Amino acid sequence: MTELSRIRNFCIVAHIDHGKSTLADRLLEITHAVEGRDMRAQYLDKMDLERERGITIKAQSVRLSYEKDGGSYVLNLIDTPGHVDFTYEVSRSLAACEGAVLLVDAAQGIEAQTLANFHLARDAGLTIIPAVNKVDLPAAQPDEAAAEIAELVGCAAEDVLQVSAKSGLGVTDLADAIVDRVPPPQGDASAPLQAMIFDSMFDAYRGVITYVRVVNGELPSQARIRLMAVGLDVEAEEAGVQAPDPVPVERLTAGEVGYLVTGVKDVHEAKVGDTITLAGKHGASEPLPGYREPKPMVWSGLFPAEGGDYSELRDALDKLRLSDSALAYEPESSMALGFGFRCGFLGLLHMDIVKERLEREFNLELIATAPNVEFHVVKVGGEIVDVHNPSEMPDPGTYERCEEPMVLATVITPAEYLGPIFDLCQSRRGEMLDMKYLTPERAEVHYLLPLAEIIFDFFDQLKSRTRGYASLDYEPWGYQPADLVRVDILLHGEPVDAFSSVIHREKAYRYGRQMAERLRELIPRQHFEVAIQAAIGSRIIARETVKAKRKDVLAKCYGGDITRKRKLLEQQKKGKERMRRVGRVDVPQEAFISALRVDQGTGTQEAKK
Amino acid sequence: MSGLYVHVPFCLTRCGYCDFNAYEGLDHLRGRYTEALAREADLAAWGWAGERIETVFFGGGTPTRLETSDLIRVLDHFREIFAIADGAEVTIEANPDTVDEEKLSALREAGFNRLSIGAQSFDPAALAALERVHSPDSVRAAFAAARRAGYDDVNLDLIFGAEGETLSSWRSTLKGALALDPEHVSAYALTIEPNTPLGRRVAARTREAPDPDLQADMFALACDALGDAGFEHYEVSNWAQPGRECRHNLGYWRREPYLGLGAGAHSYRDGRRWWNLRPPEQYLASVEAGKLPAGGKEHLTVDDMRLEDVFLRLRTRDGLPAHMVEAGRAAHYLDEGLLARSKDRYVLTERGMFLANEMVLALTG
Numbered sequence: 001m002t003e004l005s006r007i008r009n010f011c012i013v014a015h016i017d018h019g020k021s022t023l024a025d026r027l028l029e030i031t032h033a034v035e036g037r038d039m040r041a042q043y044l045d046k047m048d049l050e051r052e053r054g055i056t057i058k059a060q061s062v063r064l065s066y067e068k069d070g071g072s073y074v075l076n077l078i079d080t081p082g083h084v085d086f087t088y089e090v091s092r093s094l095a096a097c098e099g100a101v102l103l104v105d106a107a108q109g110i111e112a113q114t115l116a117n118f119h120l121a122r123d124a125g126l127t128i129i130p131a132v133n134k135v136d137l138p139a140a141q142p143d144e145a146a147a148e149i150a151e152l153v154g155c156a157a158e159d160v161l162q163v164s165a166k167s168g169l170g171v172t173d174l175a176d177a178i179v180d181r182v183p184p185p186q187g188d189a190s191a192p193l194q195a196m197i198f199d200s201m202f203d204a205y206r207g208v209i210t211y212v213r214v215v216n217g218e219l220p221s222q223a224r225i226r227l228m229a230v231g232l233d234v235e236a237e238e239a240g241v242q243a244p245d246p247v248p249v250e251r252l253t254a255g256e257v258g259y260l261v262t263g264v265k266d267v268h269e270a271k272v273g274d275t276i277t278l279a280g281k282h283g284a285s286e287p288l289p290g291y292r293e294p295k296p297m298v299w300s301g302l303f304p305a306e307g308g309d310y311s312e313l314r315d316a317l318d319k320l321r322l323s324d325s326a327l328a329y330e331p332e333s334s335m336a337l338g339f340g341f342r343c344g345f346l347g348l349l350h351m352d353i354v355k356e357r358l359e360r361e362f363n364l365e366l367i368a369t370a371p372n373v374e375f376h377v378v379k380v381g382g383e384i385v386d387v388h389n390p391s392e393m394p395d396p397g398t399y400e401r402c403e404e405p406m407v408l409a410t411v412i413t414p415a416e417y418l419g420p421i422f423d424l425c426q427s428r429r430g431e432m433l434d435m436k437y438l439t440p441e442r443a444e445v446h447y448l449l450p451l452a453e454i455i456f457d458f459f460d461q462l463k464s465r466t467r468g469y470a471s472l473d474y475e476p477w478g479y480q481p482a483d484l485v486r487v488d489i490l491l492h493g494e495p496v497d498a499f500s501s502v503i504h505r506e507k508a509y510r511y512g513r514q515m516a517e518r519l520r521e522l523i524p525r526q527h528f529e530v531a532i533q534a535a536i537g538s539r540i541i542a543r544e545t546v547k548a549k550r551k552d553v554l555a556k557c558y559g560g561d562i563t564r565k566r567k568l569l570e571q572q573k574k575g576k577e578r579m580r581r582v583g584r585v586d587v588p589q590e591a592f593i594s595a596l597r598v599d600q601g602t603g604t605q606e607a608k609k
Numbered sequence: 610m611s612g613l614y615v616h617v618p619f620c621l622t623r624c625g626y627c628d629f630n631a632y633e634g635l636d637h638l639r640g641r642y643t644e645a646l647a648r649e650a651d652l653a654a655w656g657w658a659g660e661r662i663e664t665v666f667f668g669g670g671t672p673t674r675l676e677t678s679d680l681i682r683v684l685d686h687f688r689e690i691f692a693i694a695d696g697a698e699v700t701i702e703a704n705p706d707t708v709d710e711e712k713l714s715a716l717r718e719a720g721f722n723r724l725s726i727g728a729q730s731f732d733p734a735a736l737a738a739l740e741r742v743h744s745p746d747s748v749r750a751a752f753a754a755a756r757r758a759g760y761d762d763v764n765l766d767l768i769f770g771a772e773g774e775t776l777s778s779w780r781s782t783l784k785g786a787l788a789l790d791p792e793h794v795s796a797y798a799l800t801i802e803p804n805t806p807l808g809r810r811v812a813a814r815t816r817e818a819p820d821p822d823l824q825a826d827m828f829a830l831a832c833d834a835l836g837d838a839g840f841e842h843y844e845v846s847n848w849a850q851p852g853r854e855c856r857h858n859l860g861y862w863r864r865e866p867y868l869g870l871g872a873g874a875h876s877y878r879d880g881r882r883w884w885n886l887r888p889p890e891q892y893l894a895s896v897e898a899g900k901l902p903a904g905g906k907e908h909l910t911v912d913d914m915r916l917e918d919v920f921l922r923l924r925t926r927d928g929l930p931a932h933m934v935e936a937g938r939a940a941h942y943l944d945e946g947l948l949a950r951s952k953d954r955y956v957l958t959e960r961g962m963f964l965a966n967e968m969v970l971a972l973t974g
Binding site: 561 | 797799821825845846875877882916917941945947960962964967969
């Protein structure tokens with residue numbers, strides 16, 4: 001057990017690619033937590049996906065031992081996910097800390113997600129240590145960046161640390177500042193146990209491992225514990241600290257951070273934000289505040305690309321669910337795509353990650369329908385229906401109104417791109433709330449926007465209209481009535497459920513026309529003329545035609561080389577078998593994949609900027 | 610009945626679209642090749658002893674690149690070792706510039722009784738696009754020579770869809786062909802094969818692939834023009850005056866046995882298909898060493914045979930016995946005029962013929 005006065009719990013708030021993982025690597029080195037030969041880049045990022053994309057999806061905390069002025073300190077670095085999809089997880093990580101390093105790229109300046117997380121950190125009462133990173137890069141403007149941060153934090157520009165996480169410059173000063181400025185944790189070690197789960201992961205051998213901050217009391221290594229939100233009592237198997245490899249300890253006491261092997265087998269039973277206490281009469285009567293059920297924001301249908309893999313997809317989702325408490329799914333059947341699942345995600349990045357993990361870790365080939373948000377439909381008579389699949393949208397005339405989720409969006413941009421950003425937000429039915437200048441060159445704008453508009457290539461548009469300089473963050477705002485309609489796409493008179501979309505009436509025509517045009521390119525000619533129609537109810541709003549195919553014949557068929565002709569025909573037969581049949585129309589898999597591909601951008605492109 | 614196919618791989622020049630086993634610049638092998646054909650026949654003969662050969666077909670390449678005397682010697686040799694029926698159909702393919710009356714007469718006398726002339730087009734621009742070296746006039750000259758030499762069964766090969774060819778130029782080609790009053794016309798839609806000079810140019814986008822819709826129009830025009838002239842459309846690409854169908858090719862489509870001799874030639878009998886080495890040098894080396902020039906073989910499975918049976922029959926006016934098609938599969942196509950029912954058989958309409966692949970897949974599943 002460490003004296004509370006010797007503990008510092010902190011996190012790093014930074015934008016993707018501003019050097020958080022690299023800084024963490026340097027801290028591991030200067031505290032000798034990892035020896036040189038074991039070091040690898042982005043040490044704390046667990047999944048290959050994270051290293052590949054240069055982003056942190058799932059945080060991993062680490063305990064560092066640091067000597068300063070003859071004293072020995074424990075620095076608990078609590079890594080945080082840096083993406084808008086995971087705001088709740090970020091808030092729980094912040095709640096486990098007393099301090100936050102605000103790390104900003106000296107060439108890029110502060111960005112919207114950093115700003116959002118900075119506000120979260122300050123609202124949580126954390127001590128902020130501002131720092132500028134990458135000061136040794138040619139394009140760096142450390143003084144400008146420092147001035148911007150100082151303005152935001154409300155400190156003097158000289159108090160902003162100058163760091164190069166890559167070379168190690170200023171990293172020791174930063175560690176010193178953490179010791180000097182971040183207050184030690186407080187907590188009552190003799191009170192009933194309250195430990196907050198700020199992260200949890202599934203380990204194939206050990207079950208669910210939670211990462212906890214002990215707020216009050218003591219967490220013994222082996223004890224019968226209660227997960228308060230779920231109301232489940234289990235035998236905890238082992239408590240310990242990550243340094244960065246797991247080191248078991250006898251107990252974790254108030255103020256400390258560590259891991260607990262819970263003995264549960266499903267992350268849904270040990271959720272981020274939940275409070276752990278002792279089972280029985282020694283337990284706390286109240287959980288810690290701030291727990292929230294994960295709530296999917298974006299929905300999409302996932303279908304096996306080759307029919308028949310449905311059970312494999314189900315098994316894969318069941319397995320993935322063990323390690324992803326935010327993933328929701330329910331069986332769905334589509335006329336066009338067969339059996340699959342309607343899946344709920346925290347956001348687009350989360351959706352991308354799940355899809356990629358399903359494809360990579362479980363070797364599945366998937367077709368995903370275009371993502372949609374959850375609508376609330378108020379039916380005639382007052383009944384409210386949650387619609388997260390366009391096919392569930394009631395027919396026109398059977399409902400009174402429709403409501404859609406709105407988000408409060410923050411955009412930070414060089415002032416010269418304000419015009420294009422106004423245009424973009426305007427075209428996405430946005431309502432501007434306010435705007436302010438961070439510096440004479442950079443502005444912060446707040447918009448109220450429909451979430452449905454954001455998940456439809458908003459991010460890409462924002463990036464392309466601002467040459468990559470603008471950044472975006474958003475948070476849920478609530479529901480608001482909207483004039484929404486379901487647009488159906490019909491092939492040769494048959495509706496293709498996978499292509500249906502619930503969309504604002506003003507955009508319905510454009511959507512219908514675009515889908516029809518896209519499909520005209522993707523659907524091979526059939527021996528009859530194929531009409532592609534977009535419709536609202538029974539009203540056709542767009543039409544394209546795929547002309548009838550008139551030639552499909554092997555030419556010269558003599559000379560006796562019939563083998564080759566037969567093989568060509570067999571190939572053609574296989575190609576045909578791979579197609580999906582909609583009514584009488586053969587539609588290739590690729591058509592579904594391409595037509596449903598929305599180049600929405602998920603924030604990961606930022607890393608490649 | 611059985612057929613005998615003889616492949617002659619030599620050409621004066623190789624056309625850009627051609628993916629047959631044909632070569633230019635190998636003429637120095639002609640003497641050895643003639644010998645080899647005879648030797649191969651000797652080697653293969655034991656398996657075909659007693660088999661009645663009803664048709665013989667010399668194809669290529671350009672069979673008429675061989676010396677007349679060589680052709681005659683080879684045919685005579687075949688007569689000695691195979692049971693070639695009296696009244697057998699004996700066809701030779703000829704390119705217009707390689708024949709004259711004297712050569713054709715000699716061949717006629719030796720027993721070649723059917724001539725297939727590689728006319729391809731009567732439009733000089735289309736001939737140029739196809740890289741054919743002859744002119745429309747040399748086709749007329751060759752045809753006239755054939756008649757003088759006594760051939761009463763002459764086919765004209767035509768190709769439609771060459772780059773730049775229009776519907777009206779195709780109409781003139783059809784007229785040009787009909788003006789000669791042939792017994793048989795083969796009209797093929799130009800197909801771009803990837804492993805040909807033309808295929809590579811199309812892939813590199815320096816040449817345009819034929820427009821399938823235009824080819825469909827051309828096909829429809831051929832159906833009309835030849836039909837009006839009294840020809841029967843008895844296979845996707847073949848038309849004949851009544852009774853003048855090419856029996857040799859009918860044999861392929863009806864899956865009769867055939868023996869192929871020469872480089873790359875295919876043979877078929879009793880569910881087995883085998884083929885010779887393609888490169889002429891390899892073929893020669895094998896035969897000269899006294900070995901059958903085997904290049905490969907396959908044993909057709911029941912499914913293979915069924916598929917071949919369906920797609921070959923469906924190409925012809927024979928069509929498919931109704932019992933071979935699952936009930937319900939045909940209905941749409943009958944409605945759409947792509948398929949017709951005549952008594953107990955399903956037969957493709959002319960429009961259906963140009964969609965034969967689709968129809969095969971649709972009817973067999």
